[in-house]
Amino acid sequence: MKVLSFLLLFFAGVSLTAETKSESFVLKDNCPPSFELTKQGICRLVTQYQFYTSVQGRGLGGTRTALPPHRDGFTPEQIDLGRYLFFDPVLSKDGTISCASCHQPDKGFSDARDRSIGITGKKVARSAPTLWNVAFLDKFFWDARAATLEQQAQGPLFDAMEMGNTPEQLLATLRNNPDYQVMFAQAYPKASDIELGMVYRALAAFQTSLISLNSRYDRYAHGYHQALSQREIAGLNVFRSFVARCAECHQPPLFTNNQIAVIGTPEPEGRPFDMGAENTYHVSQLKGGFKVPTLRNIVKSAPYMHSGRYNKLIDTVKFYNDGRGNAVPEDQELLLHWHIAEPNLTDEEMQLIVEFLATLTDESLTPQIPKHVPSGLAPIDQAYQQSINNKQITTNDNNKATEQHGD
Amino acid sequence: MSSGKIVAALLVVAAFVGGSYYGSVQVAAPVITNSSEGASYGGGYEQSSDSDASGQEAKPSKQVRYKSQVADRSIAGQTHVVNDGESIMAAVQNAQPGDTIQVMPGRYHETVYIDKDNISIIGVIEQGKRAVLDGKKQLNDAILYSGNNFIVENLEITNYKGNAIMGQAGNNFEIRNNLIVDTGVYGIFPQLGKNGVVEYNIVSGIEDAAIYVGMSDNIHVAHNDVFDSVAGIEIENSRHAIVENNNVHNNTGGILAFITPGLPIKTTFDVIIRNNFIVGNNHKNFGAPGSTVSGIPAGTGILIMAADDVVVEDNIIANNKTAGILITDHDNAPNTTIDPESDPKPDRVMILDNVMYNNGYDSIDEVKALLLTEFKQGNADIIRVGASEDSCIINRHRYTSAGVNKWQECAFTNTDELLSYLLDEPVAPRVIDPAERGSVVYNGICAGCHTYTGRMIGPPVQIIQALYMDNPQGIADYIANPSKKREDYPEMPPQNYLDEKTRLAAAKHMLSVTR
Numbered sequence: 051m052k053v054l055s056f057l058l059l060f061f062a063g064v065s066l067t068a069e070t071k072s073e074s075f076v077l078k079d080n081c082p083p084s085f086e087l088t089k090q091g092i093c094r095l096v097t098q099y100q101f102y103t104s105v106q107g108r109g110l111g112g113t114r115t116a117l118p119p120h121r122d123g124f125t126p127e128q129i130d131l132g133r134y135l136f137f138d139p140v141l142s143k144d145g146t147i148s149c150a151s152c153h154q155p156d157k158g159f160s161d162a163r164d165r166s167i168g169i170t171g172k173k174v175a176r177s178a179p180t181l182w183n184v185a186f187l188d189k190f191f192w193d194a195r196a197a198t199l200e201q202q203a204q205g206p207l208f209d210a211m212e213m214g215n216t217p218e219q220l221l222a223t224l225r226n227n228p229d230y231q232v233m234f235a236q237a238y239p240k241a242s243d244i245e246l247g248m249v250y251r252a253l254a255a256f257q258t259s260l261i262s263l264n265s266r267y268d269r270y271a272h273g274y275h276q277a278l279s280q281r282e283i284a285g286l287n288v289f290r291s292f293v294a295r296c297a298e299c300h301q302p303p304l305f306t307n308n309q310i311a312v313i314g315t316p317e318p319e320g321r322p323f324d325m326g327a328e329n330t331y332h333v334s335q336l337k338g339g340f341k342v343p344t345l346r347n348i349v350k351s352a353p354y355m356h357s358g359r360y361n362k363l364i365d366t367v368k369f370y371n372d373g374r375g376n377a378v379p380e381d382q383e384l385l386l387h388w389h390i391a392e393p394n395l396t397d398e399e400m401q402l403i404v405e406f407l408a409t410l411t412d413e414s415l416t417p418q419i420p421k422h423v424p425s426g427l428a429p430i431d432q433a434y435q436q437s438i439n440n441k442q443i444t445t446n447d448n449n450k451a452t453e454q455h456g457d
Numbered sequence: 458m459s460s461g462k463i464v465a466a467l468l469v470v471a472a473f474v475g476g477s478y479y480g481s482v483q484v485a486a487p488v489i490t491n492s493s494e495g496a497s498y499g500g501g502y503e504q505s506s507d508s509d510a511s512g513q514e515a516k517p518s519k520q521v522r523y524k525s526q527v528a529d530r531s532i533a534g535q536t537h538v539v540n541d542g543e544s545i546m547a548a549v550q551n552a553q554p555g556d557t558i559q560v561m562p563g564r565y566h567e568t569v570y571i572d573k574d575n576i577s578i579i580g581v582i583e584q585g586k587r588a589v590l591d592g593k594k595q596l597n598d599a600i601l602y603s604g605n606n607f608i609v610e611n612l613e614i615t616n617y618k619g620n621a622i623m624g625q626a627g628n629n630f631e632i633r634n635n636l637i638v639d640t641g642v643y644g645i646f647p648q649l650g651k652n653g654v655v656e657y658n659i660v661s662g663i664e665d666a667a668i669y670v671g672m673s674d675n676i677h678v679a680h681n682d683v684f685d686s687v688a689g690i691e692i693e694n695s696r697h698a699i700v701e702n703n704n705v706h707n708n709t710g711g712i713l714a715f716i717t718p719g720l721p722i723k724t725t726f727d728v729i730i731r732n733n734f735i736v737g738n739n740h741k742n743f744g745a746p747g748s749t750v751s752g753i754p755a756g757t758g759i760l761i762m763a764a765d766d767v768v769v770e771d772n773i774i775a776n777n778k779t780a781g782i783l784i785t786d787h788d789n790a791p792n793t794t795i796d797p798e799s800d801p802k803p804d805r806v807m808i809l810d811n812v813m814y815n816n817g818y819d820s821i822d823e824v825k826a827l828l829l830t831e832f833k834q835g836n837a838d839i840i841r842v843g844a845s846e847d848s849c850i851i852n853r854h855r856y857t858s859a860g861v862n863k864w865q866e867c868a869f870t871n872t873d874e875l876l877s878y879l880l881d882e883p884v885a886p887r888v889i890d891p892a893e894r895g896s897v898v899y900n901g902i903c904a905g906c907h908t909y910t911g912r913m914i915g916p917p918v919q920i921i922q923a924l925y926m927d928n929p930q931g932i933a934d935y936i937a938n939p940s941k942k943r944e945d946y947p948e949m950p951p952q953n954y955l956d957e958k959t960r961l962a963a964a965k966h967m968l969s970v971t972r
Contacts, residue, residue, distance in 0.1 A: 080908075080909065083900070083904035083905050083908065083913075084900050084901055084904055084905065085900065086896060086900050096896060096897050096900035096901050097897070097901045098897055098898065098901050098902075100887075100897060101886070101887055101897070102886075102887065103509055103628070103651075103884065103887060104626065104649070105626070105649045105650070105651055105672060105673060105674055105722065106672075106674075106722050108721055108722055110626070110649055110672070110721050110722070111603070111625055111626025111648070111649035111650075112572075112602075112603030112624075112625030112626035112627065112649070113572050113603040113604075113625075113626075114603065114604075114605075114626070115626045115649070263901070264901065264902060264905055269954050270572070271572075272954070273573065273954065274953075274954025274955075275550075275572070276954070277954065283570075287568055287570055287597070287598075287601060288597065290601065290625060291568075291597035291598045291601070291619045291620075291623075292597070292598055292619035292620040292623055292641070292642050292643060292646065293597040293598070293618045293619040293641070293642075294597070297625070301721070302625075307720075307721040308721060309719055309720070309721055310719070311719070312794075331797060333795050333797075335794045335795045336794070336795070374746065374747055385794050386747055387719065387794075388717075388747050388748050388749055390747065391745060391747070391748075392745075414905035414906065414914070415905055
């Protein structure tokens with residue numbers, strides 16, 4: 051009896067707090083799942099990979115390998131403020147798109163497009179990379195031109211083709227919004243006014259909470275070998291074999307080695323050759339070089355490659371299998387990565403790799419999309435809201451149909 | 458520019474250099490250093506300052522001989538016997554940490570992967586007959602291991618397309634007494650591991666390196682016979698490695714100490730190459746186009762590229778037609794990419810006594826041109842090209858060389874005091890406080906579905922706390938074998954992959970959290 055009344059009280063409490071929060075944008079004071087609140091009031095990431103070591107502390111290798119150094123240590127309020135900013139289209143010049151427009155949680159934090167569309171309605175230069183596990187990266191953008199998430203944020207925010215904003219306008223917008231004034235004061239209690247650095251930092255705080263380390267592969271890695279089917283294990287063995295060599299660059303446990311690689315993937319028809327990291331480092335040896343992307347949640351983030359050239363995973367695997375330099379334009383001289391070889395995998399082996407990649411899916415820590423954002427605009431963007439509404443209408447219609455059928 | 462032009466251009470330069478050289482220097486008696494006594498090189502490695510090498514400081518630094526065994530094998534597990542016609546992999550799947558798989562002579566056609574700790578695979582050799590792993594040119598790799606404390610011994614491995622033995626981050630490995638013939642890319646390839654030995658193996662017919670130590674630390678490669686491959690023994694992006702007492706012959710390049718650019722681990726240093734036979738490595742280069750080794754000129758005894766603190770001592774280096782020892786930076790190496798995070802120069806190369814004979818007798822034009830810059834002709838023993846700081850050499854008068862005239866005399870003559878870079882104690886698995894284990898599992902796994910208050914995928918922790926109060930075992934039992942309890946929640950997947958102690962620790966932690 052006592053338990054029952056306790057539960058009743060408790061549920062009443064929960065529903066009350068939930069409502070108040072959505073009304074007045076009170077930032078969460080608890081850490082996201084997988085993070086532990088320390089005595090200092092900051093969130094520390096906790097994972098089972100802490101049980102292991104790695105050579106030189108670089109987080110590379112086999113199944114039981116420690117992760118590389120990562121960003122954490124933000125307060126719960128900073129992370130939650132970042133979440134509101136991330137989903138709020140007010141960050142763009144005209145309030146039409148948010149960060150989440152190109153990094154949608156249900157699309158692997160990408161956008162299911164070959165190349166993203168910014169405020170101009172035109173496609174930008176490259177496809178939107180996933181944000182899962184960015185806490186572990188030290189290079190950002192396909193061409194590695196930013197070293198921190200804070201630097202990275204300024205790219206899309208102020209790029210005329212992407213969100214098109216200016217630092218002045220962004221600052222003015224936020225400073226003039228009473229909700230954001232309160233929220234920034236909660237996240238940065240020592241600051242007297244909103245500054246741009248706080249915006250970048252909050253976005254970084256939120257993005258570093260996007261952790262995906264509880265896939266079926268991870269259970270296998272931690273010793274529960276029944277987590278994968280025999281075919282998936284066979285796929286893992288092709289993936290890490292020295293014939294396919296996938297795992298040499300897409301190294302466990304992050305399934306990236308955080309390096310630049312020149313692989314010579316083809317541009318879609320009609321697109322000019324992309325110089326990639328050559329522009330970042332100003333050395334011809336890195337012409338056509340791009341960051342090695344993580345393969346975590348890869349089945350969720352099609353299309354693939356910097357150009358979105360491939361819609362299906364099997365086609366990306368085939369690209370590698372077709373042999374070294376198979377798509378390098380005749381007028382380009384590329385210093386291809388030595389692991390780009392001629393593996394001659396069978397169709398069955400390629401299929402096994404694709405099946406293995408599906409075991410890297412874990413979206414259990416997907417954050418909630420806020421129901422409302424302080425600007426009053428539709429969270430993510432109007433188009434996204436429209437698609438949600440359409441879905442709901444379809445679902446309702448279906449329900450109606452069922453009901454009618456039942457009648 | 459054609460190589461003929463390079464030679465001509467260098468000749469012009471050399472004429473000027475030579476003029477000033479002969480104008481200023483008298484020919485003096487050479488400095489002869491007695492290598493049978495003298496100071497010993499201490500190496501660059503302090504176990505006591507290595508956080509992975511625990512409990513070392515009380516041990517004396519001098520060892521009687523290098524320890525062939527790198528991990529504690531005192532806990533005897535079960536022995537699983539695999540007979541001809543049975544599956545080695547099936548035995549590995551049934552094995553527990555500590556167990557030994559004993560493979561009887563016969564032919565086995567499989568890929569064996571070992572993703573658990575403390576497993577030994579020992580081939581039984583009966584009257585010279587071995588357990589043979591035959592990939593029939595269809596299978597990719599023979600042995601893939603990622604567990605710690607792995608042993609593989611006495612196997613014969615042939616006809617695989619990838620590698621014979623490939624390690625992925627296992628520490629404390631022992632790869633010993635294997636016979637490896639014609640297996641695709643690498644013969645023995647421990648990668649990203651710490652503390653391991655590769656010894657008494659025979660490896661031949663490999664299109665990259667017969668023995669390739671990649672991105673690893675504290676390695677001992679000894680008593681191997683490697684031949685007829687593109688590279689014999691390669692130490693790449695690795696530290697604290699000793700390569701000794703090996704017979705390295707008829708490869709394209711004999712022994713290599715490299716930094717390969719573009720890898721996530723950026724350094725090679727503290728490498729000792731001593732007491733090896735490095736003879737007649739003149740095999741035609743059959744490396745895959747684009748591979749780093751495909752640029753090695755046939756007839757290279759030792760190649761040092763960008764690696765630091767490399768000691769070359771007491772080797773017999775003979776009959777390598779291009780040169781006995783080539784030392785280069787990244788800028789002068791063919792088809793090599795760049796890496797802004799790697800130092801391209803080979804610094805602190807130390808060449809002590811070596812017997813060098815009949816090297817460079819049919820060399821490439823670039824080597825001849827480099828000799829000419831010092832007005833030398835004939836057979837190249839030691840060639841250095843590009844930048845190198847603080848390198849040293851003793852008894853340089855013995856060798857035909859280019860690029861080492863300005864190197865200083867080494868302050869030591871031997872490495873006798875350094876028996877091994879292997880650790881006194883194996884790299885230990887991290888010991889996790891049970892309380893910490895509970896927190897890790899709770900935060901890493903449980904919190905994905907349960908928040909303290911409010912609905913997520915599973916019911917809130919506060920509810921679970923109310924139900925189980927003082928009964929953590931109840932939670933531990935439930936999560937191992939859950940049943941559907943709430944109509945409006947999905948059924949919980951079993952967490953029986955966590956061991957009993959871990960489940961209880963997580964349950965206790967779940968009952969203790971307050972927000």
